[in-house]
Amino acid sequence: MALLSTSVRVRVPATSANLGPGFDSLGLALDRYDEVTARVAPGDVVVEVTGEGAGQLPTGDDHLVVRAMRAAFDALSEPLPGLELSCANAIPQARGMGSSSAAIVAGLLLARELVVDGARRLPDPAVLALASALEGHPDNVAPCLLGGFTIAWTENGEGRAVRLDPHPSIRPVVYVPATRGLTAEARAALPERVPHGDAAFNAGRAALLVHAVTSDPALLLTATEDRLHQDYRAPGMPHTAELVATLRAAGVPAVVSGAGPTVLAFVVGDGALPDVGDTWKVWKLGVADAGASIVAGTMGHAERDPVAAGRES
Ligand SMILES: Nc1ncnc2c1ncn2[C@@H]1O[C@H](COP(=O)(O)OP(=O)(O)OP(=O)(O)O)[C@@H](O)[C@H]1O
């Protein structure tokens, strides 16, 4: 049994995946955060949730942060200790803002920090690969870990990613509905096969989107066009599809955020947004440059370096 820290706190950002044509690959970190504190304690695992999901999320072994912690302890060949977990959540669940990836990344980083054994410390690429495996795809966990704008892919079964800086004039805005939508259900709406022309269309738009996000935001409206997932999912989220169409008709680059039903719009500079009524919470968020970070621990490190920021994993 390795020596354990007694308490660690991690801060993990919301994320938006796909960004239109970059299905399962492109993602953006948003400056809205969950904060999770883990304390090693005798007895079972006990979870307290405040904020988003309070009274709804599980409070024991089946909580997603705990499941991720168990996966990391397994990877280190260590038993999961008794734990008190406090989750202060600001990321709404099942809305397309990367809540599950944030929970997974939080769990993996908490476990990594709790095990005080430098020789066996999980390296950053292993954390990304494990997080991608738990989530099923790497496009949300990558920006959650690395911050900024990420391109993620799977190679030999392992999630990999590179981080890029988005253009400073880009300001993400999310329109969050009251209704929830599970990623698993949205993925079930996708066809097994797509026309070759649509695949070629998306390849071009996704490549253009990397240029638009990093260097030329004027191209964002064209670069965010998609033919691989949004139309197939529209019948399951008609209000989302309608809002995306309304914003795009007004010249605002708008897409389904992740698997929805939240809508992500890109405002460039002082660009204005049309009034869309009061059924949506409208959050003007910055890009989270740094990604997940350890904000406190028993080792006395008050504010440590962001995890893996700026590196390839
Ligand atoms: N902070 C959390 N704590 C515990 N479980 C969570 C947390 N966030 C998400 N989950 C689990 O993940 C589920 C939502 O995951 P899902 O992938 O469907 O949505 P999302 O991650 O919010 O959206 P997207 O992947 O489209 O960005 C919740 O119903 C819950 O079971």
Ligand SMILES: N[C@@H](CCO)C(=O)O
């Ligand atoms: N790429 C994923 C993101 C949501 O987890 C999807 O659209 O299903």
